[in-house]
Amino acid sequence: MKTTTKVLLTALCVGALGSLAAMGVFGAFSSTTTNAGNTITAGTVSIADNDAGAAMYSISNAKPGESVSKCIKVTYTGSLDADVHIYTTSTIGALGQYVELTITPGTQTTPTFPSCTGFVADSGGALYSGTLANFGTAKNSYANGVVDYPGTGTKWAASESVVYQVTATLQSSAPEAAQGATTGAHTFTWEARNQ
């Protein structure tokens, strides 16, 4: 084989091998990796009760000393830890000053609104005890509402619940002026806000 031919063949081999090597190098530089599926989802604040839209009580022809006691179960269904305050924004009628209101937290094995069968009060006793009229003026917003947590906790977490016994009693000492008076329809509000 002539020297020229050998040189050309050698150059051809070196060139071919070098090309293969270069392909490998460029392959390394073009490699990529990805991280897909990144999302952000906000938590929720949600609270519900078991009244199916019905009122706890509606008493007509009430006489002094007459009392009604009903239970409502409030369940926190949000995902974020929350505070819950109880208040009313309703304007209480003239009879409200003669109605004693008590709100007591507790538990109930088989809640069936508005029955209080099986209700067991928490050891801490009533959250509010006073006239309905005073509740309407002193507890009329989230800011001044009655604060409560399940058991001895300091937050409401998902699926936690409390049963509230609401008792309304027309004072035995209600004066003659209370005859025919009414409290008017009033709404109790449980509001949850995330911590």
Place this chain on the structure above:
Amino acid sequence: MSTSATDRFTRAIGAAIGLALVAALIVAARPAGGHGGVLPASLRFTASLDGAVAAEPAAPKPLLSSGPMRPGSHARGNFTLSNQTGEALAVRLRAKPSSTALDGTAQVRLDSRGVVLSEGTLQVLRQGTTEALRLAPGAAAPVHVVAWIPAEVETGYEGRDVAVALEPVEETLP
């Protein structure tokens, strides 16, 4: 055998051994994996509360955790629904999956007291059960959940993990 023939035979044996060693090295260096190296799917069901209807177990506790699921796998769970209101209720359950990844692949059946409330894909369950569970005030009923990936599914499930919240939707019965 002549020397040149011996040399050629020796070289052939050496080449064959070398190729065998290379093949063995390639096979041994493959990543480990069963099922052809395909990741399984998984499903996790929870029951949401809405005040009127209580569930046990309730979210965040799962009522069904499937573990690894592949075509032909089945997973089962149970929970109890209770009517806490003073009204008779007709309760339907609606699925709220965390993603659409298994919507058309996973099959789900819900039944209670011998009645099939719903059977179909996870996507269909987003619309709610076709049958309602009727609960008197204070009454409770068990609900059984079965989820599976049909054996004939070939793809579309790999590595897909979906959390499904079952939400009650009630109607007050007259």
